[in-house]
Amino acid sequence: MAQESTREKSTASEAESEAEDSDFKPLTARQAQEWRKRQVPLSVWRIVAIQAVMGVLVALLAWWLTGRPQVAWSAGYGALSVVLPAALFARGVSRSRSSAGAAMVGLFGWELVKIALTVAMLVAAPRLVPGLSWLALLAGMVVVMKTYWIALLARPGVRRTD
Structure with a gap:
Protein backbone atom coordinates (compact mmCIF):
# COMPACT_ATOMS: atom_id res chain seq x y z
CA MET A 1 0.00 0.00 0.00
CA ALA A 2 2.85 2.35 0.83
CA GLN A 3 4.45 1.58 -2.53
CA GLU A 4 1.25 2.51 -4.37
CA SER A 5 1.13 5.85 -2.57
CA THR A 6 4.78 6.52 -3.47
CA ARG A 7 4.15 5.55 -7.10
CA GLU A 8 1.10 7.82 -7.28
CA LYS A 9 3.11 10.74 -5.88
CA SER A 10 5.98 10.22 -8.30
CA THR A 11 3.54 9.89 -11.22
CA ALA A 12 1.79 13.09 -10.14
CA SER A 13 5.08 14.98 -9.83
CA GLU A 14 6.18 13.69 -13.27
CA ALA A 15 2.90 14.88 -14.77
CA GLU A 16 3.37 18.33 -13.20
CA SER A 17 6.95 18.45 -14.50
CA GLU A 18 5.82 17.52 -18.01
CA ALA A 19 3.10 20.19 -17.86
CA GLU A 20 5.71 22.80 -16.95
CA ASP A 21 8.03 21.58 -19.70
CA SER A 22 5.27 21.78 -22.30
CA ASP A 23 5.07 25.55 -21.70
CA PHE A 24 8.65 25.88 -22.91
CA LYS A 25 8.91 26.93 -26.53
CA PRO A 26 12.31 27.23 -28.17
CA LEU A 27 13.07 30.43 -30.02
CA THR A 28 13.14 30.52 -33.76
CA ALA A 29 16.32 31.73 -35.46
CA ARG A 30 14.74 35.14 -36.04
CA GLN A 31 13.55 35.45 -32.43
CA ALA A 32 17.01 34.47 -31.19
CA GLN A 33 18.60 37.09 -33.42
CA GLU A 34 16.20 39.77 -32.12
CA TRP A 35 16.96 38.71 -28.54
CA ARG A 36 20.70 39.08 -29.20
CA LYS A 37 20.13 42.59 -30.59
CA ARG A 38 18.34 43.61 -27.38
CA GLN A 39 21.14 42.27 -25.16
CA VAL A 40 24.00 44.73 -25.13
CA PRO A 41 27.25 42.94 -24.21
CA LEU A 42 28.79 44.17 -20.98
Whole structure:
Protein backbone atom coordinates (compact mmCIF):
# COMPACT_ATOMS: atom_id res chain seq x y z
CA MET A 1 0.00 0.00 0.00
CA ALA A 2 2.85 2.35 0.83
CA GLN A 3 4.45 1.58 -2.53
CA GLU A 4 1.25 2.51 -4.37
CA SER A 5 1.13 5.85 -2.57
CA THR A 6 4.78 6.52 -3.47
CA ARG A 7 4.15 5.55 -7.10
CA GLU A 8 1.10 7.82 -7.28
CA LYS A 9 3.11 10.74 -5.88
CA SER A 10 5.98 10.22 -8.30
CA THR A 11 3.54 9.89 -11.22
CA ALA A 12 1.79 13.09 -10.14
CA SER A 13 5.08 14.98 -9.83
CA GLU A 14 6.18 13.69 -13.27
CA ALA A 15 2.90 14.88 -14.77
CA GLU A 16 3.37 18.33 -13.20
CA SER A 17 6.95 18.45 -14.50
CA GLU A 18 5.82 17.52 -18.01
CA ALA A 19 3.10 20.19 -17.86
CA GLU A 20 5.71 22.80 -16.95
CA ASP A 21 8.03 21.58 -19.70
CA SER A 22 5.27 21.78 -22.30
CA ASP A 23 5.07 25.55 -21.70
CA PHE A 24 8.65 25.88 -22.91
CA LYS A 25 8.91 26.93 -26.53
CA PRO A 26 12.31 27.23 -28.17
CA LEU A 27 13.07 30.43 -30.02
CA THR A 28 13.14 30.52 -33.76
CA ALA A 29 16.32 31.73 -35.46
CA ARG A 30 14.74 35.14 -36.04
CA GLN A 31 13.55 35.45 -32.43
CA ALA A 32 17.01 34.47 -31.19
CA GLN A 33 18.60 37.09 -33.42
CA GLU A 34 16.20 39.77 -32.12
CA TRP A 35 16.96 38.71 -28.54
CA ARG A 36 20.70 39.08 -29.20
CA LYS A 37 20.13 42.59 -30.59
CA ARG A 38 18.34 43.61 -27.38
CA GLN A 39 21.14 42.27 -25.16
CA VAL A 40 24.00 44.73 -25.13
CA PRO A 41 27.25 42.94 -24.21
CA LEU A 42 28.79 44.17 -20.98
CA SER A 43 32.54 44.66 -21.20
CA VAL A 44 34.54 43.19 -18.33
CA TRP A 45 37.00 46.03 -18.77
CA ARG A 46 34.24 48.54 -18.12
CA ILE A 47 33.47 46.80 -14.83
CA VAL A 48 37.16 46.84 -13.87
CA ALA A 49 37.34 50.56 -14.72
CA ILE A 50 34.25 51.29 -12.62
CA GLN A 51 35.82 49.33 -9.76
CA ALA A 52 39.00 51.38 -10.04
CA VAL A 53 37.04 54.63 -9.94
CA MET A 54 35.09 53.41 -6.91
CA GLY A 55 38.37 52.50 -5.22
CA VAL A 56 39.71 56.01 -5.70
CA LEU A 57 36.45 57.47 -4.39
CA VAL A 58 36.52 55.24 -1.30
CA ALA A 59 40.11 56.24 -0.55
CA LEU A 60 39.27 59.93 -0.93
CA LEU A 61 36.17 59.54 1.23
CA ALA A 62 38.20 57.76 3.92
CA TRP A 63 40.75 60.57 3.88
CA TRP A 64 38.05 63.23 3.99
CA LEU A 65 36.18 61.56 6.88
CA THR A 66 39.22 60.81 9.04
CA GLY A 67 41.79 63.37 7.92
CA ARG A 68 44.43 60.64 8.16
CA PRO A 69 46.36 59.64 5.03
CA GLN A 70 47.09 56.18 6.51
CA VAL A 71 43.37 55.40 6.48
CA ALA A 72 43.09 56.55 2.87
CA TRP A 73 46.07 54.41 1.84
CA SER A 74 44.53 51.44 3.65
CA ALA A 75 41.19 51.86 1.88
CA GLY A 76 42.96 52.36 -1.43
CA TYR A 77 45.06 49.23 -0.92
CA GLY A 78 41.90 47.28 -0.06
CA ALA A 79 40.33 48.48 -3.30
CA LEU A 80 43.51 47.62 -5.21
CA SER A 81 43.47 44.12 -3.77
CA VAL A 82 40.16 43.62 -5.59
CA VAL A 83 40.81 45.62 -8.78
CA LEU A 84 44.23 44.19 -9.65
CA PRO A 85 43.15 40.51 -9.44
CA ALA A 86 39.92 41.37 -11.30
CA ALA A 87 41.93 42.96 -14.12
CA LEU A 88 44.18 39.90 -14.34
CA PHE A 89 41.09 37.66 -14.36
CA ALA A 90 39.46 39.76 -17.10
CA ARG A 91 42.58 39.55 -19.25
CA GLY A 92 42.81 35.81 -18.84
CA VAL A 93 39.14 35.08 -19.43
CA SER A 94 38.74 37.42 -22.40
CA ARG A 95 41.07 35.32 -24.53
CA SER A 96 39.21 33.09 -26.98
CA ARG A 97 39.23 29.37 -26.33
CA SER A 98 38.93 26.54 -28.84
CA SER A 99 36.22 24.64 -26.98
CA ALA A 100 33.68 25.00 -24.21
CA GLY A 101 35.73 22.70 -21.99
CA ALA A 102 38.83 24.82 -22.44
CA ALA A 103 36.81 27.93 -21.65
CA MET A 104 35.51 26.35 -18.43
CA VAL A 105 39.00 25.27 -17.36
CA GLY A 106 40.26 28.76 -18.15
CA LEU A 107 37.47 30.33 -16.10
CA PHE A 108 38.18 28.21 -13.05
CA GLY A 109 41.94 28.53 -13.46
CA TRP A 110 41.85 32.32 -13.64
CA GLU A 111 39.43 32.45 -10.71
CA LEU A 112 41.96 30.46 -8.68
CA VAL A 113 44.71 32.89 -9.72
CA LYS A 114 42.48 35.81 -8.75
CA ILE A 115 41.81 34.38 -5.27
CA ALA A 116 45.50 33.54 -4.71
CA LEU A 117 46.60 37.05 -5.73
CA THR A 118 44.00 38.64 -3.44
CA VAL A 119 45.16 36.53 -0.48
CA ALA A 120 48.81 37.32 -1.25
CA MET A 121 48.05 41.03 -1.36
CA LEU A 122 46.25 40.85 1.97
CA VAL A 123 49.17 38.97 3.55
CA ALA A 124 51.57 41.62 2.22
CA ALA A 125 49.41 44.54 3.37
CA PRO A 126 51.02 45.11 6.81
CA ARG A 127 54.47 45.36 5.19
CA LEU A 128 53.38 47.55 2.27
CA VAL A 129 51.00 50.02 3.93
CA PRO A 130 52.48 51.99 6.85
CA GLY A 131 49.99 52.51 9.69
CA LEU A 132 47.57 50.01 8.16
CA SER A 133 43.94 50.30 9.19
CA TRP A 134 42.34 46.89 8.67
CA LEU A 135 38.87 48.38 8.97
CA ALA A 136 39.53 50.87 6.15
CA LEU A 137 41.16 48.13 4.05
CA LEU A 138 38.08 45.94 4.52
CA ALA A 139 35.78 48.86 3.68
CA GLY A 140 37.70 49.50 0.47
CA MET A 141 37.48 45.83 -0.49
CA VAL A 142 33.75 45.52 0.23
CA VAL A 143 32.77 48.67 -1.64
CA VAL A 144 34.76 47.69 -4.72
CA MET A 145 33.46 44.10 -4.64
CA LYS A 146 29.88 45.36 -4.48
CA THR A 147 30.54 47.42 -7.61
CA TYR A 148 29.92 44.23 -9.63
CA TRP A 149 26.26 44.38 -8.68
CA ILE A 150 25.94 48.08 -9.39
CA ALA A 151 27.51 47.60 -12.83
CA LEU A 152 25.17 44.72 -13.63
CA LEU A 153 22.06 46.58 -12.47
CA ALA A 154 22.95 49.84 -14.19
CA ARG A 155 24.08 48.43 -17.52
CA PRO A 156 22.72 50.43 -20.43
CA GLY A 157 20.64 49.15 -23.29
CA VAL A 158 18.90 46.21 -21.63
CA ARG A 159 15.27 46.33 -22.60
CA ARG A 160 12.43 44.31 -21.22
CA THR A 161 10.51 41.99 -23.49
CA ASP A 162 6.85 42.77 -23.05
